[in-house]
Amino acid sequence: MKxxxxxxxxxxxxxxxxxxxxxxxxxxIDEMYGLFNKIWSREKFYSINAKACNEGLKTLMRISx
Numbered sequence: 001m002k003x004x005x006x007x008x009x010x011x012x013x014x015x016x017x018x019x020x021x022x023x024x025x026x027x028x029i030d031e032m033y034g035l036f037n038k039i040w041s042r043e044k045f046y047s048i049n050a051k052a053c054n055e056g057l058k059t060l061m062r063i064s065x
Contacts, residue, residue: 029045032049
Protein backbone atom coordinates (compact mmCIF):
# COMPACT_ATOMS: atom_id res chain seq x y z
CA MET A 1 0.00 0.00 0.00
CA LYS A 2 1.34 3.45 -0.94
CA UNK A 3 1.75 6.02 1.77
CA UNK A 4 1.33 9.77 1.25
CA UNK A 5 3.75 11.47 -1.11
CA UNK A 6 3.54 8.76 -3.73
CA UNK A 7 5.38 10.67 -6.43
CA UNK A 8 7.28 9.21 -9.34
CA UNK A 9 10.43 8.91 -7.22
CA UNK A 10 8.77 6.63 -4.66
CA UNK A 11 10.57 3.31 -4.23
CA UNK A 12 7.69 0.84 -4.08
CA UNK A 13 9.73 -1.74 -2.15
CA UNK A 14 10.95 0.54 0.66
CA UNK A 15 8.17 3.16 0.35
CA UNK A 16 10.86 5.87 0.57
CA UNK A 17 11.75 8.69 -1.79
CA UNK A 18 14.62 7.67 -4.07
CA UNK A 19 16.01 11.19 -4.42
CA UNK A 20 15.76 12.42 -0.84
CA UNK A 21 19.43 11.81 0.01
CA UNK A 22 20.47 13.67 -3.14
CA UNK A 23 18.45 16.82 -2.46
CA UNK A 24 20.50 20.01 -2.17
CA UNK A 25 21.10 21.30 1.35
CA UNK A 26 18.85 24.32 0.70
CA UNK A 27 15.93 21.90 0.19
CA UNK A 28 16.59 20.02 3.43
CA ILE A 29 15.11 22.68 5.66
CA ASP A 30 15.71 20.98 9.00
CA GLU A 31 19.43 20.77 8.25
CA MET A 32 19.49 24.32 6.86
CA TYR A 33 17.74 25.62 9.98
CA GLY A 34 20.80 24.51 11.95
CA LEU A 35 22.76 27.21 10.12
CA PHE A 36 20.21 29.95 10.91
CA ASN A 37 18.86 29.01 14.34
CA LYS A 38 20.72 31.86 16.03
CA ILE A 39 19.09 34.38 13.70
CA TRP A 40 15.45 33.24 13.39
CA SER A 41 13.00 31.01 15.21
CA ARG A 42 12.16 27.72 13.49
CA GLU A 43 8.73 29.07 12.51
CA LYS A 44 10.21 32.25 11.00
CA PHE A 45 12.85 30.28 9.10
CA TYR A 46 10.26 27.86 7.72
CA SER A 47 8.13 30.79 6.60
CA ILE A 48 11.06 32.47 4.85
CA ASN A 49 12.10 29.17 3.26
CA ALA A 50 8.58 28.44 1.98
CA LYS A 51 8.31 31.89 0.44
CA ALA A 52 11.69 31.52 -1.28
CA CYS A 53 10.80 28.03 -2.59
CA ASN A 54 7.46 29.22 -3.94
CA GLU A 55 9.05 32.20 -5.68
CA GLY A 56 11.74 29.92 -7.12
CA LEU A 57 9.11 27.55 -8.48
CA LYS A 58 7.21 30.43 -10.08
CA THR A 59 10.43 31.57 -11.76
CA LEU A 60 11.19 28.08 -13.03
CA MET A 61 7.68 27.73 -14.42
CA ARG A 62 8.04 31.04 -16.31
CA ILE A 63 11.42 30.00 -17.71
CA SER A 64 10.08 26.65 -18.92
CA UNK A 65 7.14 28.21 -20.82
